[in-house]
Amino acid sequence: MFSLIIYFLIILLNSTCYCRFHSRFHHISINENEISPCHLLSFNLINSIKSYQLVSTNVQLHKYFSIENQTDLYAIQSLDREYLCVEQFCSCTMQCSIQLKILSQPEHQIIFVNITINDLNDNLHYFRSNEIQIHIPENTNIQHRQCYRIPNVDDKDLPETNQFIYELIGNGSEKFEIDQTIGNDLCLRIKNHPLDREERDLYDHLWLIVTDKQQQQAKMKINIQVLDVNDNSPKFLTNLTKISVNETFTGQLTCFQAYDPDEGNNGRIIYSFDHFDDKLTQFLYLNNETGCLFIIQSLLLTSFDLIPLLQLNNHLLLTIRAQDCGSRMSSTLPAYHPLEIIIEDINDHKPNIQVRQIISSIDIIKNNSQINIIENTIGLLAMITVDDIDQGIYGQVQLTLIVQTSIKKHRQAFQLKPTSMKHYKIELINPLDYELETSLILFLDAIDGGGEHSRFIINIVIDDMNDMIPHFEHEHYHFITNIQSSSTLSDSTIVGQIHATDPDVSTKSLIYSTNSNLFRIDSETGQISLIEPLSINMTDQTITFNVTVSDGEHISQTYVTISIEGLNHRPEFEKTQYFFQINENVPVRTVVGQIIGKDKDLPGTRRGELTYTLRSITPYSEFFFHTSHTGQVLVTRIPDAEQQQIHQFIITVRDHGTPPLSSEAKLTIKVNDINEYCPHLVNFSSEPYIFVSRQRFKKIPGETFTYRLFAFDKDITDQSNITFNLLPSKYSYLFKLNSNGFLTIDDLPLKTPSIMELDYSLTDTFFPEPCIKQDKLIILIGDTSIDRDYLINEYEKQLESSQHQRSMIQRLANNKRKKQETIIILLTFSLSTLIICLGVLCLLFLLCCRKQKRRNRERSITTKSSSLINPSLLDDSKQQSPHSFITDCNGKSSLLPPLR
Structure with missing residues (x-):
């Protein structure tokens, strides 16, 4: 703090660059970055003759300091303390001081000037790294x-x-x-x-x-x-894992996930089983890294290695251990996770069916075996045992019996009854019938709770016993023999044969017998023959006798009737050939003709009864004609002369004698043609035009143009007898047409090109009324094929315009007709409405008149009766007038009946 005070005092004392000293050692303090030039020191006094020179050893200082006028020291550049310290002119850690040496002349004296550059906060501080x-x-x-x-x-x-x-x-x-x-x-x-x-x-x-x-x-x-440091133990996401899996499953079961928030090996988790039985290694595999548990072998509940490890029959309890991979010095503990695997029993076993037959021997039979049962017997057939080693509902088995037969009686003959939980019995409650059916099949279907199905098949073979009576194919037999054949042939003549059947297989043969004196029967074949020739007196008589058949235990009888006929004669036709004609297009069942056959035998007998049949000679004739039993020839399909005109048949007449006799004759039916078609031209295949070239006439002068017309008639009789005729028209004078169809022209018109229409007629020669057809023939006259195409186009345009005009006329006619119909309908409706209204009004008027007449009548009756009664009679209560009078509208009176 003291140094700071001194520093600020120096700054205040040296606030200007100018300073005067007159000693050998001088000290100057200046702030850095002062504005240059800056006067630092003046050495001489006034009127002094001394001079001064800068003699510093560091030449680089001369660019910063200079002595002007040989007496004044100046700083000629701005002094930057930081720069000067970097250039090593002064210290960077302490105050920056620069010592200048100045030579004073003429004394040759060195003056030391110490310049202290005061540091200012003129630099921005910074970090070396961002x-x-x-x-x-x-x-x-x-x-x-x-x-x-x-x-x-x-x-x-x-x-x-x-x-x-x-x-x-x-x-x-x-x-x-x-x-x-x-x-x-x-x-x-x-x-x-x-x-x-x-x-x-x-x-x-x-x-x-x-x-x-x-x-x-x-x-x-x-x-x-x-x-990170290993300061966390693994943790499982759940407290318990319970998984249900079926016993046949293999593959990935589940993946355990433990969480350790540490990183690196500290957070790397290793999974393992805790207290794991070695026997489970063949069933389970746990991936130590991922924690995924795999079932490598099915956890079958029937496995002997797995059963001791299970709890509650199907629960497997395991413990999963999770440990991180931190250093051994780590204090973290492993995590434990309980796992409960519930092994679900699946329906992997089918029910087992065991059948033990009882009816013949007590033996276990195999599937699809055979059991023989004598018909008409009942009783216990078999004992059944059903089991399934699956657990729960999958071990619960239902057994059903299905009888495969078409006989309802046999279908209801078997009954399945349970005797215990897994045991059943099959009883035969109704007898079987061999004659109805020789064998049938029993299906025992066992199904468990999971839908697994087993089937046991028992083939029932019904053994036959002789319990059926033989029976004849017919209740009554009728045979016919001829008196002539019975008298001329030997006694071995077979009249007929009867046949009886016995459904019993045990019956090897049937024996036939009869009580007739005239006929014998073969005991094995049933053939009936004469014992001796019949007398002629027995002609047209009938003999009836009994025939008996026996199978050894049972017998059956039938009646045989034999009719004895007389001599049979062959029927004959009146003609050897018959010829009929019929017009085409006649309806079905039209009678064509009558064929008559004659027989010498009596008409009432079988020998005199005749039957007619037709056999066609020409193809397809049998589809058009048929004969009745009386000999009438009828039409069965409408005939067409254009398709087939002649039909030929062989007609046969046959009697019903013994043996039957017949005769044949030939029948020919001709279908007459009728004029149902008119003739028409057949020259034109695609375009109905005739083109005549002028150039052809120019090349051959004097040549007459000839064109042959051909006509055709679908009627078979008129195909070659058609007559041509040219009718008068605009251009008919230029052409000639003979009756055979030759069209000729001598001179062509000079105009180019030309379209001509000729009217012609075609007439067939059908009698009595020929068919005449009229039409137009188009003649195109030109020079080249180009003219031909042009004329065709022009003609087609004319046809289109004419058709358009006809369609317009037809449309106008239709519109007019519709308008007329509309007007008629409106008038009819109006008139009907008016008539109905008038009728209603008349009815109302009549009702009103009738009501008014009734009122007037009642009023007149009252008035007249009061005026005609004698007043004196009013006092007599016992006397009454026996009659009354009424006056009508005209004033006439009439006598009323007495009042009652």
Whole structure:
């Protein structure tokens, strides 16, 4: 403090550069950076003859100082203390003093001038680095006041010249403080609470602000990295892990996650099992780094190595240990986490079905085996045992019986009954019938709670017993024999055969017998034959007898009727050939003709009953015609002469004798053509034009142009008999058309080019009414093909315009017709409405008139009756007038009936 006072006094005493001394040693004090030139010292007095010269050994000083007029010392440049100290003209740590040597003449005396350059605060302080990194362990004890050095600011000015204020700002600056050490560095200390890296590991927004007296500032960023120490133990995120897994699962089960906020090896966690049984190594694997638990082998609840380690049948309890990798000197403890694995039993086993048959022997049978059952028996069939080694609902089995048969009686013959939890029995409650069905299948379906399904198949074979009566195919048999064949042939003539069946398989053969005296029956085949020839007197008679069949235990009877016919004659046709004609397009079921056959046999007998059939000779004729049993030939499809005109058949007549006889004749049906089509030209395939070239007439003079027209008629009779005729028209005088269709022209018109329309007619020769068709023929006359195309375009335009005119006329006609129809409808509606209104008014008028007449009648009756009664009679209460009178509208009176 004392030195500062002296310093300010020197400044006040030397406030000007001018100073006079007359001694050998001179001391001058000057502030740095004064304005030059500055007079420092004057050596001579007034009227002195001395002169002075600067003789300093450092020649560099001559550029800063100079002696003017040989007597005055000047500072010719501004003196910067910091620069002079850097150039080593003076000290940088203390006051800057420069000694000048001045030679005085003529005495040759050295005068020493000591110049002290006073330091001013003219330089800005700064940090050498803009940013600094500081590492502080998180376990630093604040009681020790640990110092973390920070380089101080640099200032070229002397420390006495300036004083600084230090301030630490930024997020987290309240945890630190800045102290100035004895040396040039600063000291960073932790204030009140120790640092915790897990709470915050980096303070990167701290700024050290240094402010001088002139409020000039310098700043430096401070980044404080909090170093980790192993001061935290691992912690699991949950207190308990409970996992359910099915017993067949393999793969990653779960991953345990413990948290250690330390970093590096201090936060690196190693996972392991605690008190782990070695038998579990074949089932479980724990990754020490990731903490993921894997099931490498299925945890089957039926495993013998796993069963002793389970609790509550399916619970596996384990403990997971988590330890960090800090140094062994660390005081952290491992963390323990309980794990409970619930092993869920899955339905990995199918139900097992065991069947023991009872009906024939007490043996266990295999799946899809066969059991023989005699029909018409009942009783216990089999015992069933069902089990499933799965646990819980998966071990609970339901057994159902399905009978595969189409017979309802057999479907209801079997019954499945439970005898205990896992035992069942199959009973045959209704007898089986071999004749209905020889075999069937039983399905035993077992399904557990998880849906696993097992099926046991039992093939039931029904053994037959002779319990069925043989029966004939028909209730009654009827055979026919001929008297002639029975008398001429031997007694082995077979009249007929009967057949009986027995559903029983055990019946090997059936035996037939009869009680007839005329016929015998083969006991094995059932063929009926004559014992001897029949008498002629038995013609057209019927013989009935019984036939019996036996299977050894049961018998059955039927009736056989044999009709004896007389001599059969062959039927004959009246003609050997029949010919019918019919017009085309006649409707179906039209009668074409009648075919008559004759038979000498009586009409009422089978021998005299005739049947007619047709067999076509020409293709497809059978689709158009058919004959009835009476011999009528009918149309079955509409005939068309253009498709087929002639149909030929073989007609057969057959009787019903024994044996039947028949005859044949030929039938021809001609379909007559009718004039249903008109002829038309066939010359034009695509364009209905005839082009005539003038150049062709020029090349061959005198040649007549000839063009042949061809016509066609779809009617089959008119295809070649068509007559052509040219009708009068505008250009008909230039052309000639004969009846055969030859069109000729002698001279062509001179105009170029030309379009001509010719009217022509086509007539067929159909009798009695030919068909006549009229049409137009277009003749195009030109020179080249270009003219032809031009004429065609012109003609098509004319057609379009004419069609447009026709369409317009048709449209106008339609509109006119619609308007007329609308007017008619309106008039009709108006007239109907008027008539209805008039009718309603007339009805109302009639009702009013009738009501008015009724009122007038009642009023007149009252008036007349009061005027005609004798007043004297009013006193006699016992006398009444037997009649009354009424006056009508014309004033006439009439007698009323007596009042009652």
